[in-house]
Amino acid sequence: MTRPGGRSARVRDAVHDAVVELLAIGEINAAIPKIAERAGVNPTSIYRRWGSREQLLLDAAVTRLRATSPIPDTGSLRGDLLGWVEGIERSMCDPRGQILLRALVATLGPDRQPVEYLKARGEDLQATLDKAAARGEEVPTVEELLDFVLAPLYLRVLFKRPVEPGTGARLVERLLTALPADPAPNAGRGG
Amino acid sequence: MTRPGGRSARVRDAVHDAVVELLAIGEINAAIPKIAERAGVNPTSIYRRWGSREQLLLDAAVTRLRATSPIPDTGSLRGDLLGWVEGIERSMCDPRGQILLRALVATLGPDRQPVEYLKARGEDLQATLDKAAARGEEVPTVEELLDFVLAPLYLRVLFKRPVEPGTGARLVERLLTALPADPAPNAGRGG
Structure with missing residues (x-):
């Protein structure tokens, strides 16, 4: 339950924020590159950490x-x-x-x-x-x-x-x- | 609550069946022309009766x-x-x-x-x-x-x-x- 600090936590928060923001404007099927762009991270970081759009959405x-x-x-x-x-x-x-x-x-x-x-x-x-x-x-x-x-x-x-x-x-x-x-x-x- | 018979009911049933079948194979965003094709009806019949994909899905x-x-x-x-x-x-x-x-x-x-x-x-x-x-x-x-x-x-x-x-x-x-x-x-x- 400890919250990892530093860069890893910042990436996670930024990506979660991007998911929520895209959902809020109706982009419920936004692909990972689009999420990555909005979060200001590399798409590879998302694929490596969450594996898929679905897993990312569930985690967020x-x-x-x-x-x-x-x-x-x-x-x-x-x-x-x-x-x-x-x-x-x-x-x-x-x-x-x-x-x-x-x-x-x-x-x-x-x-x-x-x-x-x-x-x-x-x-x-x-x-x-x-x-x-x-x-x-x-x-x-x-x-x-x-x-x-x-x-x-x-x-x-x-x-x-x-x-x-x-x-x-x-x-x-x-x-x-x-x-x-x-x-x-x-x-x-x-x- | 009476069920309209005849052609109108057959169209409705065929279209509802098509929606359910498309959902069952993962086509959750199938557009109206695709639904019409599967149901064997004219897309115009669907637009006229339900107005939108969302209304059709809700009705089905x-x-x-x-x-x-x-x-x-x-x-x-x-x-x-x-x-x-x-x-x-x-x-x-x-x-x-x-x-x-x-x-x-x-x-x-x-x-x-x-x-x-x-x-x-x-x-x-x-x-x-x-x-x-x-x-x-x-x-x-x-x-x-x-x-x-x-x-x-x-x-x-x-x-x-x-x-x-x-x-x-x-x-x-x-x-x-x-x-x-x-x-x-x-x-x-x-x-």
Whole structure:
């Protein structure tokens, strides 16, 4: 999780910026030479580091989306999750956040690798849940957070329904309130 | 909701088939003349009926996705919803269903009209809920069905997480079981 500094980080940031800027002006199929030109780097650097346009786009989207909605450490699970969804809502109100999410989904064609994005976010969330459980708090599962908080927010964005302020907080409260009453804690784990 | 018969319906079906087949072989940006050629119709018919490639793609996706997961009328809300999610799961296990959903999302760029798909499905669901309420059943809202059943299923597909058999049924049961205990029935309606 350490951020490599120096030239390598500058190249990555410049290339990510170029991808986001090209997406923002509708260039969703921009080829690597065009991205390289905008970033002011050599196309070879991009091919060497990311291998393909798709891998670059995935990396840019995952890096940016994670960065825009970090999970804070507030000392309570409720506070952590409310901070997290606030970041998601803010990011999704920004047209660039929406474009990145859409580009991420569009890039995952049938022959592509499964995306690492939800896996990475799942690990971030698991760490938050582990801390809360260690404090003795009642915690949901990562699966429940993805299903009942992230999915409803992302569906709104992807299908262009409005995200009303407070939607994320309402979803978090609903999940936390329902916690002790989960009707089927061991269902669906078969196989 | 009546299905126009005759030549008009045949053209529509042939054009929708051509779109789905082209998407299936990776031609996600096929232009109208190419679609027309594959469908065996005149490009002019497509321009006149749909106006643009995007509108055609939206219409094909909405028509097909609705058709593959109809909401049955079983006499109980639980039965209706379980039938509905079974259709969604079946459709999402078919690569063509996944491709259509992804194409639908990808087509909704920042400058596009909001999609009518969720609106159309919302109306179908509302009719089902109205019938159940008239029978005296406890019913969720359409919003809850979209948030807590459809969104988790679609997120799995769009991010290429596996849809385990029974996932939809588990989501329906969870929502129905939680019904009387909704912690905040009037929250988030402000503004």
